[in-house]
Amino acid sequence: MSIELIWAIILSFAIFAYVVLDGFDLGIGINYPFIRSKWERDIAMxxxxxxxDGNETWLILGGGGLFAAFPLAYSVVLPALYVPLTAMLIGLILRGVAFEFRWKDKSKTQIWDKAFIIGSIGATFFQGVALGAFIQGIPIEGRAFNGDWWHWLSPFSIFTGIALVFGYGLLGSTWLIYKTENKTKRHMQMLGKRFFILTLLMILIVSLWTPYLHPEYFEKWFSYPRILYVLPVPLLVAISTVCCFRALIKNNDLQPFVWSIILFLLSFIGLMISIYPNIVPPSLDIWQAAAPKKSLQFLLVGVLIFMPIILVYTSFTYWVFRGKTKPDESYH
Structure with missing residues (x-):
């Protein structure tokens, strides 16, 4: 367990935490077009x-950690993904502005609702596009990105963008199942089932498509005896799929959200299996991209101090605001 691998695990955790935590609140915006009444939209928000806003702490930690611990990977990934990442940030800004102004400027609620929808879907879609472009590989010559401005745009990256919209839609609807009741909860269960089917279909297609992007991916998933080591992942996906569907149809509150997170976790693990030991597929590995060992050791001290603090205050926030959200409650 080298210091470089420890940092790769820390960054993977930060990225996954962001995907789940910001994923379900972006999912609220993705569900918004299907929530017609104002009072239901108020409850959802x-x-x-x-x-x-606290959920985006993990995005900062992931981006800052990549810059500090793997500066070469940072210098390669950003030029390759400038367009989708910039579009994602614009979407996040629009989502945040709409979120705040919706409560302040009540005469233009419908306009801000549309901005909230556009910002949420746009940020999610381009986040998925960036992920797809990253998975399909970034050409490197020497120590720099060696591709054109539109390298990120491909059928696979567009598909992963759409897939992530459906996935975040599932996280958002299952979160609302957990946090709402009565009519709103029943409505979210209906939406949750639809997003679940679409997400499952996307997982299946991406899982079958990814191994054919690079020979290394195919070998990891289908060559013997490696297939024996990775076989538990699809088996666990199948079990989680059954459990998630049962939770959706059995009127459970928290279980659909938990099983949705597990599906995301297993998909994330599958992605890590495909690209490891590379931090920038297909040719830049963790050790080549890492900062000097002394720098990593120094930075690790800070992370070991501040990451537990972030985890504690995040957990405390969710604990304080646990339970159902009532129609007469407001945080603005």
């Missing part, structure tokens, strides 16, 4: 009002 109130479920994430106390936590949504």
């Amino acid at each position: 109130n479920t994430v009002a106390p936590v949504w």
